[in-house]
Amino acid sequence: MSAPSRRHVLIVDDEESQRQALATLVASWGYTPETAEDGQDALDKLAAFPAQVIVTDLSMPRLDGFALLRRLREQGAAPPTIVLTAYGSIENAVATVHDLGAYWFLEKPIQPAALQVLLERALEKSNLSQEKERLQRRLAYSGELDEMVGRSRLMQHVFSMIQQVAPTSACVLITGESGTGKEMVARAIHQLSSRREGPFIAINCAALPETLMESELFGHEKGAFTGAAERRAGCFELAQGGTLLLDEIGEMQPLTQAKLLRVLEDGRVRRLGAKSELQVDVRVIAATNKVPEVAVARGELRQDLYYRLNVFHIQLPPLRDRREDIPLIAEALLRDLNRKHSCKVTGLDTAVVERLERHDWPGNVRELRNVLERAVIVAGEGLITMNHLPAGFMTPSQSPGQPVSDGDCVVLRVGATVADAEKGLILKTLEHTSNNKTRAAEILGISLKTLHNKLKEYGAA
Secondary structure, three states: OOOOOOOEEEEEOOOHHHHHHHHHHHHHOOOEEEEEOOHHHHHHHHOOOOOOEEEEEOOOOOOOHHHHHHHHHHHOOOOOEEEEEOOOOHHHHHHHHHHHOOOEEEEOOOOHHHHHHHHHHHHHHHHHHHHHHHHHHHHHHHOEEOOEEOOOHHHHHHHHHHHHHOOOOOOEEEEOOOOOOHHHHHHHHHHHOOOOOOOEEEEEOOOOOHHHHHHHHHEEOOOOOOOOOOOEEOHHHHOOOOEEEEEOHHHOOHHHHHHHHHHHHHOEEOOEOOOOOEEOOOEEEEEEOOOHHHHHHOOOOOHHHHHHHOOEEEEOOOHHHHHHHHHHHHHHHHHHHHHHHOOEEEEEOHHHHHHHHHOOOOOHHHHHHHHHHHHHHHHOEEEEOHHHOOOOOOOHHHOOOOOEEEOOEEEOOOOOOHHHHHHHHHHHHHHHOOOOHHHHHHHHOOOHHHHHHHHHHHOOO
């Protein structure tokens, strides 16, 4: 989560009465002000005062506002700066904004309302830049972004896409198998965006019947239908100013999809039973474990809605395609599970790490968490050993009935069932095709529908 927002403002003006009046004004708005009599004094103060916004005059002795901005720009440490300009100096102020990167300008005498609005916007810009820098450093040193973990090339690519799209207002479509962390990606996008102080609302479209879906999304008026005893706000209203995640969008019924498309296009929502519409400001992120193109071809996902949601696409890799991340993920999960269960597990035995890295993880990170949660509870403290793993989660030599993945081959041991062999072959073929289900179905000689049914049976759909 982001650190608590600070509100530090440095006011630079050679007229003492002016800077003190401004300091008193911004303090009344909840800011912590510091003052400087010119540009040089400002540079000295900035060494100890963590200003997030600077308000500066242009004409000052020793070091004026122009020179101050140039110095800050050279140092690469310029917070958003609001330039104050006297009447008749608008051209200079505009040039300062354009050439020296000032945030904006205000003409004297200052209008308090205008200054207050600019300060809030500049502070938001400053906080977002600091949060982005913090997360980028955390990503560089530990391979972590928000709650996600991974140093592999595939996850670094995902992290890069998250950082690219987060500052925008674009719709995002997140795809990937169940358990790969689609909601975590959505939350990371929200936390890196300018909407991070707003609500994050998630709704699982597969968990609600069609009769309730519209009410959940758009809300309803009292008496709109049987059982509607009072007015209720929908998810779009609840997510106002924030982000709405529509998980498993492919499970939404076509009629509701059509109404959702209209909301996305005009930004207006009508509660069930209402006569008027409400304007909403919500960023929509959609997620699905289906292949979107296949869902469109089957009529499960409207093509126009798919194009509207798929402005920016993030595909999450399955855990079996980034096995090198497993030790790092396990370390992060152990920290969380120790807190949750008040345990003192210190790590994983080498044999356990090797076993985890060999497993195909059809349930992805969610399955890994479940295995480790059980092991943490059983172990209680110290190292997790093979004895702490579930009974069915043994080494291949201890579980003769299970097929073993060996390179591009599936080795069947004596005692394997036909069902075991089929599962091993299907999962290995998917791994070989980088989870391209259409190609895997062709190689296996089965229909895509059969493949999806098999994966759902394995809990890997």
